[in-house]
Amino acid sequence: MKNIQLVALLAAAAASQVKAGGIYLYETAGPEVGLANAGSAARAQDATTILGNPAGMTHLAGDQLTTGVQVLAGNSSYHLDNDAQISGASPGNVLEPFPSASFFWSHSVDDRLKLGVGMYGNFGLALHYGDWAASGLVTDATLTALNIQPTAAYRLNDQWSVGAGVGISYGYFSLKHDSVEGEQKSKDHDWALNAHLGVLYDADPATRFGLTYTSKTDYHFAIDDKIVFTHTFPATGATITDTFSLPLAALVNTPQQVMFSAYHDINRQFAIMGNLGWQDWSAYSDSTVEIGSIQTQSGSRLQDTGHVAVGLQYRPDEKWRIDGGIAWDSSMYKNQGDGSLTMPAGAAWRFGTGAQYKLDAQSAVGATFEYLRMQGNGVQNPTIKGAFDTGDLFFVALNYSRAF
Numbered sequence: 001m002k003n004i005q006l007v008a009l010l011a012a013a014a015a016s017q018v019k020a021g022g023i024y025l026y027e028t029a030g031p032e033v034g035l036a037n038a039g040s041a042a043r044a045q046d047a048t049t050i051l052g053n054p055a056g057m058t059h060l061a062g063d064q065l066t067t068g069v070q071v072l073a074g075n076s077s078y079h080l081d082n083d084a085q086i087s088g089a090s091p092g093n094v095l096e097p098f099p100s101a102s103f104f105w106s107h108s109v110d111d112r113l114k115l116g117v118g119m120y121g122n123f124g125l126a127l128h129y130g131d132w133a134a135s136g137l138v139t140d141a142t143l144t145a146l147n148i149q150p151t152a153a154y155r156l157n158d159q160w161s162v163g164a165g166v167g168i169s170y171g172y173f174s175l176k177h178d179s180v181e182g183e184q185k186s187k188d189h190d191w192a193l194n195a196h197l198g199v200l201y202d203a204d205p206a207t208r209f210g211l212t213y214t215s216k217t218d219y220h221f222a223i224d225d226k227i228v229f230t231h232t233f234p235a236t237g238a239t240i241t242d243t244f245s246l247p248l249a250a251l252v253n254t255p256q257q258v259m260f261s262a263y264h265d266i267n268r269q270f271a272i273m274g275n276l277g278w279q280d281w282s283a284y285s286d287s288t289v290e291i292g293s294i295q296t297q298s299g300s301r302l303q304d305t306g307h308v309a310v311g312l313q314y315r316p317d318e319k320w321r322i323d324g325g326i327a328w329d330s331s332m333y334k335n336q337g338d339g340s341l342t343m344p345a346g347a348a349w350r351f352g353t354g355a356q357y358k359l360d361a362q363s364a365v366g367a368t369f370e371y372l373r374m375q376g377n378g379v380q381n382p383t384i385k386g387a388f389d390t391g392d393l394f395f396v397a398l399n400y401s402r403a404f
Helices: 007-017 031-035 054-059 281-286
Strands: 064-075 077-080 098-108 113-120 124-128 140-155 160-177 184-204 207-214 217-223 226-233 238-245 248-254 257-265 270-279 288-291 294-297 305-314 320-329 348-358 363-374 377-379 386-388 391-403
Touching (some): 031 305, 031 391, 054 140, 113 160, 348 391
Antiparallel strands (some): 098 113, 184 207, 226 238, 270 305, 288 294, 320 348, 377 386
C-alpha cells in the first residue's frame, strides 16, 4: 500500500490547524474569542496582549492578570467515496470535545518597562475514528501542547512601543490503532521554540496600530512501532495484509506569520478594530511523512494564506462591554478538491460575540462564544478516496481579569 497517506498523522496535522490560514486556532480562552480575534495586535486591553502583541503590555498599568477556560466542540466528518478500495464504514465525525485554558500575567517594572508571562494552549485536537475501514491505521489520535511565553516590552516614547517573547512549547502526540493482537498505542513528545515580536504605534489617545511577527515552530514526532493493516477489494473479494515497518516520523512545520491590526475609539461607547494577516503556508510543503523507507510530501498543493477580521465593541455603561467580530481566512490549498487526508482544511469564517462585566474597579469577568465555518476538502488518494464535509466548530469560553 505504497500510495496510502497515513491517517494517523491527522493528529499531527492538528498542529497545522492551529497556525493560521485554513483553520488557525487564534482562540486562547480570552476576550479575543468574542471578537473573532479582530484587533489582536492593537487592542492592548488586558494581559492577553502578551500573545496578541507583546508591545501592548506598555498600555497596562501596574500588574494585571487574565485567565480563562475554553471548550472546542463541533463536527468534522470524513466520508469514503463509493469506489473506495477498502471495505468498511466511513469514520463520520472525528472531532472530540477539546478543553483548554490560559493564564497571562503582566508586571510593571516602571512606566516604560514591562515583563510578563503567558501560559496557553493555542492548538490541539482529540480525534476519534472508531471502528472504520482503516481502524488498522488509526482509531484515536491526540495532539496537545502547553506553551509558556516569557515576554518583555518597552515604551520608547509617547508613540512607539516594542516587545518580544520566546514561545517554549511542549507537544504530546498519541496514536491508537487496531491489530491482530488487539488495540495498540504509540506516543511521543517534543519541545519546540518560536519567537514573538511586536511594535505598537499610538497615533493619538484614541487610535493605535500594531504589527507582529511570529516565527515558525518545528515539531518532530517519532514513533517506533509496526502497524499491520488488512484491506479488502470489494470487486474481487481479495484480502491483502500489509505490515508497515516503522519508525514513523512526522515533521510538522507551523508557518511564520505577520499580523497588522488597528484600533480606534469612535467615542466613549463605541470602538472599531480590524486585522490583516499573512501566513507562510507554502513553506509547509516541506513536511514529510515517512513509513519505513517510503516518503509522502505535501508537495506543491499548499499556498500562502491571508487573514481579514473586523470587530466592534459597545460600552453601554461603565460596567458592561459587548464584543462582536467577523474574520475570514483563505485556504492553504491551491485546489480544494485535491487536499490531504492528513490536513483537513479550507477557507474559514469566524463569527464571535461576547460580554465583559466589571465586578469592581480592579476585576472583570467575561463570557464569549464563536462559531467557525470551515470549507471541506477532497482527498484523491485512491486507497482511501473521499472528502471532508464542511466543518462546524464551536468555542465557548469564560475569562477573568484583575489589576493589582
